[in-house]
Amino acid sequence: xxxxxxxxxxxxxxxxxxxxxxxxxxxxxxxxxxxxxxxxxxxxxxxxxxxxxxxxxxxxxxxxxxxxxxxxxxxxxxxxxxxxxxxxxxxxxxxxxxxxxxxxxxxxxxxxxxxxxxxxxxxxxxxxxxxxxxxxxxxxxxxxxxxxxxxxxxxx
Amino acid sequence: xxxxxxxxxxxxxxxxxxxxxxxxxxxxxxxxxxxxxxxxxxxxxxxxxxxxxxxxxxxxxxxxxxxxxxxxxxxxxxxxxxxxxxxxxxxxxxxxxxxxxxxxxxxxxxxxxxxxxxxxxxxxxxxxxxxxxxxxxxxxxxxxxxxxxxxxxxxxxxxxxxxxxxxxx
Numbered sequence: 248x249x250x251x252x253x254x255x256x257x258x259x260x261x262x263x264x265x266x267x268x269x270x271x272x273x274x275x276x277x278x279x280x281x282x283x284x285x286x287x288x289x290x291x292x293x294x295x296x297x298x299x300x301x302x303x304x305x306x307x308x309x310x311x312x313x314x315x316x317x318x319x320x321x322x323x324x325x326x327x328x329x330x331x332x333x334x335x336x337x338x339x340x341x342x343x344x345x346x347x348x349x350x351x352x353x354x355x356x357x358x359x360x361x362x363x364x365x366x367x368x369x370x371x372x373x374x375x376x377x378x379x380x381x382x383x384x385x386x387x388x389x390x391x392x393x394x395x396x397x398x399x400x401x402x403x
Numbered sequence: 404x405x406x407x408x409x410x411x412x413x414x415x416x417x418x419x420x421x422x423x424x425x426x427x428x429x430x431x432x433x434x435x436x437x438x439x440x441x442x443x444x445x446x447x448x449x450x451x452x453x454x455x456x457x458x459x460x461x462x463x464x465x466x467x468x469x470x471x472x473x474x475x476x477x478x479x480x481x482x483x484x485x486x487x488x489x490x491x492x493x494x495x496x497x498x499x500x501x502x503x504x505x506x507x508x509x510x511x512x513x514x515x516x517x518x519x520x521x522x523x524x525x526x527x528x529x530x531x532x533x534x535x536x537x538x539x540x541x542x543x544x545x546x547x548x549x550x551x552x553x554x555x556x557x558x559x560x561x562x563x564x565x566x567x568x569x570x571x572x
Contacts, residue, residue, distance in 0.1 A: 259476075260473065261470070264471035290467060299486065300489075301486040301489070302482060304512075305480060305482040331517070332482070334514070334516040335514070338513075339510070339511050340510060380512070
């Protein structure tokens with residue numbers, strides 16, 4: 248279990264782009280289950296009622312970033328790292344979660360090739376699967392020039 | 404999901420520039436349930452009905468989401484680049500249907516790759532073309548470019564349901 252405060256010590260994301268609230272279970276470097284609550288006064292709910300699919304992808308990517316980041320921190324608490332969203336494959340959307348729901352974000356590492364990590368991800372509301380697919384993250388430890396991300400490729 | 408409210412917009416050309424057109428697109432997104440904070444398209448530059456669309460987004464440092472992505476180091480979130488490609492496809496569909504109500508939902512992202520970081524000051528071009536259609540599934544190929552460099556590529560499938568509503572002028 249990991250509270251939001253601890254999440255912020257691993258991820259560089261902050262309001263309004265920190266899109267995971269709590270980690271329920273985690274096996275560093277392997278898998279994790281996180282939650283995101285949807286409440287009415289969030290910025291993307293101004294005038295509409297569903298969680299945009301693109302932000303759902305970001306939520307899942309952030310849980311993936313925590314899986315990799317917590318492993319790197321376990322090995323060396325002073326390590327600098329940068330996680331980048333590299334891509335998505337075969338990602339299916341069933342429906343959009345709406346205001347007043349809690350999304351369970353399940354992420355599991357399936358493959359790692361050099362600095363690219365492939366995850367099987369799933370988003371659930373209760374027992375209903377709302378979206379799922381595969382996600383690619385690129386993760387660099389001790390990137391040159393400290394924790395800079397700019398030149399390294401796609402953003403996360 | 405992205406559902407268009409009853410009634411129809413009268414968007415006849417994409418040649419208008421600046422505020423007038425922006426307002427129209429905002430109206431489109433409102434109808435699809437896609438209002439202000441997540442509208443990531445500023446202008447449509449080219450539109451060929453039933454074929455392709457080119458839309459533009461100017462990335463600037465004082466945008467809401469850049470304050471958290473990341474503090475002191477603004478980078479355009481990759482998922483919002485994807486959002487821009489999807490919104491370009493929404494405008495494309497809105498323009499391609501001249502009658503009936505349409506309901507659009509995102510069905511699948513088949514392949515998405517981020518290749519380059521997009522930073523404040525960049526101009527992002529969304530190039531989206533229709534590549535196929537199977538039943539109510541429309542397949543799009545999208546490319547987001549900064550100048551000549553590709554920032555992101557995506558193959559996206561949207562589900563489009565058309566509900567004809569009698570005669571409409």
